[in-house]
Amino acid sequence: MAHHPDPYRAVDRQVDPLKMVKSLEARGRTPTQVRLRRRFLVFAGLRPGWKVLEVGSGTGVVSRDVAALIGPTGSVLGVDPSRLFVREARRLARESGLGPRVRFEVGHGARLRFRDGAFDATLAVTVLLHVPKAPEIVKEMIRVTRPGGVVAIQDQDFGTLALDHPDRPLTEKIFDGVARKIYADPWSGRTLYRMLRRLGLDSVRLLTDVYQDTTFEPWSRTFLERRAENAVKFGLVSARQAERWLAGIEGQAYARTFVMTLNFYGAAGVKPQGPRR
Template sequence: MTARTIECGLAIDPYRAVDAQPDPAQFVRRLEERGETPSHARLRRRFLRLARVSPGATVLEVGSGSGVVSRDLARMVGPRGRVVAVDPSRAFVRAARRLARLHGLGGRIDFRVGDGGQLPFRNGRFDVTLAVTVLLHVDAPEAIVAEMARVTRPGGTVGVQDQDFGTVALAHPDRRLTARILDGVAERIYPEPFSGRRLPGLLRAAGLRHVRLRTDVYQDTTLEPYTQAFLERRAENAVKLGIVDAAAAQKWLGALSALARSGAFVMTLNFYGAKGVK
């Protein structure tokens, strides 16, 4: 891996305000790249199986980004079903509409601008309501889950999936530095970096019953482009946050490349999927 130049500037979680970023299109590319990474696609599909989305269902996705999950949902519910997707970012909603058309799903998904904390739908409108890797980016996940429960019909399903950044295991010769960079950045840029382990509690607090948890693991042993970009951003943010200097960050990334070249690279990260019945 050739580390990108470490940039200076303020480190924040960009998914909190994508439209305010200098180049919102780069987040569309990131989400699409993640969606196409085979191990990620497997994690998403396992979660969607857990949520039991059936043909003909009316489904809501909250925090739909570029539409990766909604496109899967449209294929699952088929032409008799209906998928509505909400995201606060206008740039994401525009891109999601364009990408759905490109994938032959134009007109099958209703992408709208909206906030998960105030969903513009009547009570009980959806059979299934889902949010995938959204709750770690928000200040009040309880409010979003409560809204998801409100718009789901009695007997319907609410499902949430999130990674948990307290569970990153990364092979690196300098374990202390690795912990400083990974934990230091995650704790300071995300409102809730450990949201994964909170999901069952959030669903129960919203009054949902029969809550189930499924833990899946993102595993990479070759330093795939998605993992590489993730680790480069962590290094960049560690510099921006003053956790390490640029030279130390480059060296840290260089050691990961060396591990990959010798076949010793390993990164795993837990993804938690939880569902409950209204």
């Protein structure tokens, strides 16, 4: 079977999944990403002592931060379909000295093995844009959250990706073309607020935040190189055009005029106390 163009749909079937581990961890360390993530977790309203589930936990970047927020009396469980990510997440959490309050296991977001109301809060960060039927996952997250508990989701929105590049038409072609080809919904970020309201959560709130890079962070470099590589692979541009595009980016970085921004949308709501409306 041909691989889906989005590697996050089937991490363990990729040629070099360890490269994806490095990339997620590099993103996790990027200062603006650290701020974005922590601001979202505070916005979600996680409390000390809470039992939290993270769906699509990857290498555990978010769960490790959750552990710090909920303190020694809380616990966080990350589930992810990738065995390799789960193994790496366990190793990285162990190395961070977090102990048994952070655990990881293999699981699919649309088929969670937990009883109704098992968690105080459920989270999914940069997951839904990768999955074909996002509401199925969110319904499961709501099911396993206790009444009065919180469901919180954060996603980028590739319709808001902006790069100051001398060749705007080429930039648009690469960004739009690659995003349409890879993601189930490249514009998922802006839909989260609507999704949580439609699925019956109370007190739904939205936090819009921006990834902003003016220093050409290593994660932005890898991200843009991958965009160029995919644009060639998908037949959107020639190898020569992709090279010229990357050279334009290097030029901006050399002149210290590099600017890339991307909106991240966080939505959070409360599971109603009574039967779901």
